[in-house]
Amino acid sequence: MAKKKSIGTQDIIRDSINHIPLRITDTTLRDAHQSLWATRMRTADIMKIIDVVDNVGYYSLEVWGGATFDVCLRFLREDPWERLRQIKSRAKKTPLQMLLRGQNILGYKNYPDDVVERFIALAIENGVDIFRIFDALNDTRNLEVAIKCVKKYGGHAQGTISYTVSPVHTVDKYVAIAQEQIAMGIDSLCIKDMAGILSPIAAERLVSALVRETKIPIQVHSHATSGMASATYVESVRAGAGAIDCAISPMAGFSSQPPVETMLAIFSETHYHANLDQEALRKVCKFFLELIPTRQLSAHVADNIIDPEVLLHHIPGGMISNLRGQLAQQGALDKIDQVFEELPKVRADLGYPPLVTPTSQIIGIQAVMNVISGDRYSLVSQEVKDYAKGLYGRSPAPMDKAVIKKILGTEKPISGRPADLLQPMLPDATEGVDPKLIKKEEDIISYCLFPEVAMDYFKWRALPPEQRSPIPADVELKKQMDSKNPPSAPAQTATPFLAQSDYNSISQLVDKVSALNFSQITIQHGGSTISINASGVTTGPLVSAPVAAAAAPVPASTTAPAPTAAPKAAAPAAAPAGPSVNAPLNGTFYRSPGPGKPEFCQEGDEMAEGATVCIVEAMKLFNPIKAPYRCKIVKLLIPHGTPVKKDEPMISIQKL
Ligand code: CO
Numbered sequence: 001m002a003k004k005k006s007i008g009t010q011d012i013i014r015d016s017i018n019h020i021p022l023r024i025t026d027t028t029l030r031d032a033h034q035s036l037w038a039t040r041m042r043t044a045d046i047m048k049i050i051d052v053v054d055n056v057g058y059y060s061l062e063v064w065g066g067a068t069f070d071v072c073l074r075f076l077r078e079d080p081w082e083r084l085r086q087i088k089s090r091a092k093k094t095p096l097q098m099l100l101r102g103q104n105i106l107g108y109k110n111y112p113d114d115v116v117e118r119f120i121a122l123a124i125e126n127g128v129d130i131f132r133i134f135d136a137l138n139d140t141r142n143l144e145v146a147i148k149c150v151k152k153y154g155g156h157a158q159g160t161i162s163y164t165v166s167p168v169h170t171v172d173k174y175v176a177i178a179q180e181q182i183a184m185g186i187d188s189l190c191i192k193d194m195a196g197i198l199s200p201i202a203a204e205r206l207v208s209a210l211v212r213e214t215k216i217p218i219q220v221h222s223h224a225t226s227g228m229a230s231a232t233y234v235e236s237v238r239a240g241a242g243a244i245d246c247a248i249s250p251m252a253g254f255s256s257q258p259p260v261e262t263m264l265a266i267f268s269e270t271h272y273h274a275n276l277d278q279e280a281l282r283k284v285c286k287f288f289l290e291l292i293p294t295r296q297l298s299a300h301v302a303d304n305i306i307d308p309e310v311l312l313h314h315i316p317g318g319m320i321s322n323l324r325g326q327l328a329q330q331g332a333l334d335k336i337d338q339v340f341e342e343l344p345k346v347r348a349d350l351g352y353p354p355l356v357t358p359t360s361q362i363i364g365i366q367a368v369m370n371v372i373s374g375d376r377y378s379l380v381s382q383e384v385k386d387y388a389k390g391l392y393g394r395s396p397a398p399m400d401k402a403v404i405k406k407i408l409g410t411e412k413p414i415s416g417r418p419a420d421l422l423q424p425m426l427p428d429a430t431e432g433v434d435p436k437l438i439k440k441e442e443d444i445i446s447y448c449l450f451p452e453v454a455m456d457y458f459k460w461r462a463l464p465p466e467q468r469s470p471i472p473a474d475v476e477l478k479k480q481m482d483s484k485n486p487p488s489a490p491a492q493t494a495t496p497f498l499a500q501s502d503y504n505s506i507s508q509l510v511d512k513v514s515a516l517n518f519s520q521i522t523i524q525h526g527g528s529t530i531s532i533n534a535s536g537v538t539t540g541p542l543v544s545a546p547v548a549a550a551a552a553p554v555p556a557s558t559t560a561p562a563p564t565a566a567p568k569a570a571a572p573a574a575a576p577a578g579p580s581v582n583a584p585l586n587g588t589f590y591r592s593p594g595p596g597k598p599e600f601c602q603e604g605d606e607m608a609e610g611a612t613v614c615i616v617e618a619m620k621l622f623n624p625i626k627a628p629y630r631c632k633i634v635k636l637l638i639p640h641g642t643p644v645k646k647d648e649p650m651i652s653i654q655k656l
Contacts, residue, residue: 022272023059023243025097025219027257028288029087030062032247035223035256037295038325039071040473043083045295047090049287054091056284057276059243060130063087064098064123066106066357070450073457075473081126081442088127095129095156101357102135103142103419107449108358108383108621110391112422113145115429115448120149122442132190132221134160136359139393140180141417147184158219159186163193163206164314164354166347168397171209178214188217191241193232194356195314196223196255200235207239219243223255225320227306230258230266237272248281250288254305255320261285297325297480313340314347319360326619327368330586330646335371342367349403350387351395362387365619372585372646377406379584381621390414391421432596437462451594452617452641578634580649581625587618589650591640599640605633606656613651616644630656 033041046063053061064084072080088096103110105119120131131150135142138161150157159181161174178189191198191206198206203220210218220236222229222245233244245257252259261281264274307320315323327333346367353359362383369379386392388404390413404413414421429448430438437458438444446454460468583589591599591614601613607627616623631653638650 018271020272021242022237022267022274023219024260024263024274024276025060025062025221025243025245026053026056026058026247026260027062027221027245028053028247028251028284030065030068030099031221031245032251032256033295034065034067035320036251036254038297038322039067040075040295040297040476042076042295042473043072043078043086045291046083047086049284050087050090052280052283052287054093055277056094056280057274058094060095060097061087061091062097062099062132062245064096064128066099066101066104069106069446070453073446073450074453075471075476077457077460077468077471077473079442079457079461080446081122084123084126084128096127097130097132098123098128100131100133100146102133102146104136104358105449108361109386110142110419110422111448112425113419114424114426115445116145116419117149118426118441119445119449120146120155121153122445124150124153124155126442128155130156130158132158132160132192133186134162134190134192134356135393136162136356137353137393137395138162138177140177140184142393142419143181144184144417145419147181147186151185156187157185158188158190159184159216160190160192162354162356163191163198164195164352165197165202166352166396168352169354171206174206175209175213178210178216182214182216186216188219188243189214190219190221191236192356193220193222193229194354194360195310196225196229197311197314198222198232199228200231203232204235204239207236207241211240217242219245221245222257224253224258225255225307225310227308230262233258233263234266237267237270248284248288250285250292255307294477297476309340313343314355315340315343315360315364319355319357319364322361322619323364323368326365330368330372330618332368332372335368338371339364339367342370346370349400351397351399353387353395358383358392359387361619361621362392365621368619369585377403379623380407381623383621385411388413391418393418455595577652579631579653579655580637581613581628581651581653583616583644583646583648583650584623584625585616585618585646587616587623587644589638589640589642589644590615590617590622591636593622601633601636601651603633603635607631607633607653613653616650625650627653632656 029041029046033039064080068083069080072078072083084096100120100123101107103116105111105116111119123131131146133143133146133150143159147157147159159178161177163169163174174191181189189210191203191210198220207218207220210216218236218241220233220241220243222232224230237244244263246252246260246263247257249259249261252262260276264276264278264281267274310320323339324333324336327336327339343364346363347353347355350363350366353363355363362381365381366377366384369381370376373379385407387395388399388407389411425448426444429444433447433455437455438447443454443458447458591601593600593615600611600615601607607613607630609629609631610626612624613627613633614625616625634652634654636651638644638648644650
């Protein structure tokens with residue numbers, strides 16, 4: 001009897017007859033550090049290695065996307081356009097690729113067509129060759145203008161299936177989505193498995209169906225989160241996908257892409273050839289390995305290499321690290337399991353949207369709010385309202401009627417393409433902005449997409465270098481370094497009792513203090529004192545009082561119920577005499593909806609019950625805060641743009 005050959009052997013035999021090129025996109029400079037480093041890679045890091053990366057032989061380099069853009073401005077104090085230009089000036093051989101959120105561009109909502117068009121034109125001018133264009137809801141109406149513009153300005157338009165698992169997401173549905181995009185003129189199609197939940201068998205079925213029903217070149221993008229991605233790539237390529245997304249090994253695995261080195265080794269025994277330069281890969285690998293300690297923030301990294309839970313909660317990689325960071329900001333990292341439990345319920349309520357930006361934020365943060373407030377949908381961001389209204393597009397399945405009623409009240413959802421409701425934005429986009437702050441057209445686009453963040457950056461940039469505040473990412477990094485190497489000097493100087501970086505412990509202490517109903521706890525240690533009250537920590541002057549810990553019971557809170565959260569003991573220093581509107585969660589307090597827009601209220605104004613009095617931005621979403629009853633605004637307690645802690649009084653009011 002003839003010896004049975006393994007499949008691998010058959011492929012090697014076929015190899016001598018038939019070479020099939022395998023295209024590999026490197027995601028190291030975008031998705032990988034978004035998934036593992038909360039997008040904290042610097043342009044300077046990239047420029048140190050870009051020549052080597054360009055010589056690897058990749059099909060394309062994914063270098064740009066929404067989080068990259070946002071984090072550049074917000075945390076790195078860099079101009080994302082400048083990053084793109086710098087990369088382009090050196091990466092001469094490999095096409096540059098970006099991830100475009102269709103009509104959302106790089107943001108979290110739909111933008112008018114004029115902004116989409118100028119953004120794409122400028123992105124091409126500055127160096128983007130390939131646009132992977134996706135819509136979180138797979139609503140093709142949100143891709144139409146972006147695809148048309150990419151073609152118009154000479155780019156490669158890659159359409160996208162945002163992959164998810166739900167009762168309504170069948171292979172036939174995905175093929176239909178692909179066909180709609182092909183009719184719009186896409187050059188290739190990506191199956192975007194942002195959460196790493198595409199199983200090898202499902203991939204084989206989906207790719208086979210797409211190959212059978214369409215002629216479009218197929219690329220597969222997955223995340224290693226659940227441990228399936230490498231096998232998924234093998235099955236996808238065998239079924240006819242011509243391209244896969246990988247990252248260099250130190251930037252791979254966990255919630256990032258599968259490692260390129262591993263995939264090369266696997267495919268080396270087949271007739272699919274990527275032809276990458278192994279020596280160059282080794283150099284790139286060494287470079288990023290050495291960079292990890294100064295770029296990876298421990299708060300953003302998952303504990304487990306493999307997270308089987310993702311198969312239940314379906315949260316994409318970038319979102320997991322963000323969710324951790326955001327829960328840490330809320331002092332609620334211990335609630336992450338509850339959030340993971342709540343998330344699939346919220347998703348079902350809202351018609352099974354795939355979880356990818358912006359729906360991942362919308363659904364994820366609604367789950368966070370449902371858990372933190374303890375009352376489902378009592379706290380609802382503007383974004384969730386807009387979603388329920390249909391302003392993001394069609395939900396894949398009908399939404400839960402009772403939940404919609406709770407979110408929308410008497411308002412009615414829209415029909416038609418959401419962006420049709422939007423007026424052109426560019427003509428007066430920078431009205432009221434100091435013209436000295438805007439240097440080029442790209443700045444106007446940055447400002448349209450991220451008004452507050454871009455304005456902050458422009459103002460910072462306009463200052464002489466010696467007057468600029470420290471770069472936020474440097475501050476984070478220093479905190480992390482300090483907490484790893486706590487100063488060993490005795491506490492005879494003004495060294496803080498608690499490491500400044502230890503915000504998590506501090507938040508937990510604050511929660512405990514408020515739960516115990518003490519107004520304040522003062523801890524004295526080694527010549528330093530620290531006072532903790534319900535609104536935060538104030539390090540007192542150095543005293544030599546022998547008191548180790550003094551706690552004073554707090555009188556019954558005089559603060560009226562906040563519109564959206566149960567009151568806790570408020571900080572005595574900040575507490576107003578009468579009732580107040582308190583922050584429902586940690587975030588940033590805004591008196592108006594945006595720069596140049598009128599404030600929601602002024603001192604002395606009379607507000608109707610339910611009228612918006614301010615906004616608390618938390619976790620990148622804007623939460624309108626309502627008047628709890630008909631009231632008079634007595635005092636705006638904190639300035640516009642100030643960080644607030646959960647339950648901190650923001651506006652003192654008087655009931656009418
Ligand atoms: Co991804």
